[in-house]
Amino acid sequence: MNTPPDSPLFTLLHQVRRRLWSGRILSQLLRATWWSAALLLGGGLVHAFHQPLPASAVAALAALPLAAAVLLGLLRGRPPLAHAAAIADRWFDGKALMSSALDQWQAPPGRHTRASRFVIEAADRCAPSWSERLAHAHRWRPPRHAVIPVALGLAGVYLLLLPGPAPRQDSVAIGATPPPADASRPNLTASDFVAGLRQALRDARQAPTDPAALGGGSALGGRQSATGRMVTLHTDSTQRTASADTRPGRARAVPQEGKTPVTPAGRGSTTTGSDGPRSDTAGSGAGRVAGTRHGSPAAPPLSVQYFPVVRATGDDEKPAATGHGAGRDLTPMPAALASVDIRQTAGAARWDTDMPDALTLSPAQRHYVRQYFSDLGEPR
């Protein structure tokens, strides 16, 4: 046809087509917004009430539906010109003028009549004003129904930005701010400390039996293993002590020569339930640990249950073993353990002992250590 493709008719049709295309992508984005909002909100809820989640990962996951919607819109391409013409006729009550003009323009030259030329010219006359109306009247406005998913998504973002769930009583992350010392809240955590204790005991067992090496300062010296991996410790009241201090009349909770007894956890737990009466300590148990978890070398989430230490005293107000903590005769030890000096395994570190550089306690851990020795009545 004699009308070039850059005529007002085609300018309008391309304009409508672009508008349709963007509108289609927008509607797909709107649908995807619901998915993103659901992901953000779900992630936020999990983060706030169940388990901390990395906000960046959740945000990236939530962005996936939006990116997919845009990608899909781009891949589907722009709508055909005939569709744009029909839509333009519908928008401007064109009575099929654009559709007819486009149809006649696309017809073979032999089919062109004066009526078809008349129609195309009429369309070209109308197109500029329609384009102007389209530019002004059909400006994009944010759809109202997008408010809900956006609000939900923002709520999810807010939840994700919260510090995370409150620490459970049986677990705390290293470096967490210590709660105030309160005897009514016995289940507190100091995993590093306990892990250090356990490692110290393990090191003590593995060390050669050398009386010269015994001493208060040696117990905490190896609280971290050579690999730096924290170890699990379960030393509740059910543990079996391999110490000779568990014998009646020799309450091991009473510090001997200023040492605080510490019981190896792993060994104690292995005999639980099969050893008859448990060898509880006179002090109701001190530094008990439960529910610790194996973690990564960098920051293992460990947990400690803390029980206040009560010094057992006799009628003369002197430290003495009680009947409750009398324990029983020493259970025969395995041959591997028999060589370990009992003083070494029972030895506890004094606070004033120099700490090795490898062990850096967090504020929480320092708090529990302080509380531990405070309950024992030992000076720091």
Added chain:
Amino acid sequence: MTVTSFATQGVLFQSDTDELKNVLQYAFVGQEGLIGDLLTALLAGGHVLLEGLPGLGKTHLAKAIAAGMGLELSRIQCTPDLMPSDITGSEILVHDEARRQHLEFRPGPVFAPMVLVDEINRATPKTQAALLEAMQEGQVTYAGTRYPLPRPFWLLATQNPIELEGTYPLPEAQLDRFLFKLVVDFPTAEALATLVDRSLDDEPADHIRPLFSAERLDEMMALVREVVIAEPLKRAAVALVLATHGDRPGGSPLAGAHFRYGASPRGLQSLLRAARVRALMAGRGHIALEDIEAAALPALRHRVLLNMESEMDGIDADVVLGEIVQAWRKEH
């Protein structure tokens, strides 16, 4: 011709039809829609079946149109004893100048540019069938000889919808020959009052002067045929016709429930021919969906056949068809 001439002719077409409408509306009060549809059918070159109660002015309207278009009107009053030759004509024995006798064909009343067949359903099927060839082919065959009818040729037929005794309903094949079937509604009170003022003691149709010549009518009808029908509009019209067939793909469920037969392909042709006239009347060189929609009911209502259940339930085909058209319009 140039584009400008098409535009000019379109404007002239509009003015001429508007003028004729005004004249007819003066003579036939309160039936603006009917007049518009009638003119549409006539300018599309189709025949019209007018259905209405006696006394509504159907014959009067036909006379007024013929007068306004400058056409000779021929009237056939159908009765059960009307014979085909009474319509088409017959051969009579004549004497030539040499006083030799020979048979000569004497054309019947159908040989006129505009024929009014009054109460067509009173004629027997045999007589009705005599009109088939005239309506479709524009010719009459008698004794093996073809006699062409004048061009243009229009046939306006009237029938009474409530009188069934002594009538012969038109067969579907004949109904299909009518481009439009128009229903003459009862006029409103205001229209009746105006009608009394204008035609109580006079016949307004007798005073109508011809507005067009036969050549002008030919030009107008030729211009109608130039109107553009875009491909999407063609497909839309096809979809509408198919929607009346409930047993075919694209058929409307309503049609499946109520229609025994849907509209014929001739119905599609009628639809688009009428739509072209309406487009020109609106000053457009192309048809629009609105034109098809406006032409749908008069072009299709006599081409669909209600099934027995719907007929026994007293369902009106116009109502069903109207709903089908509305559903079609929502899709397009």
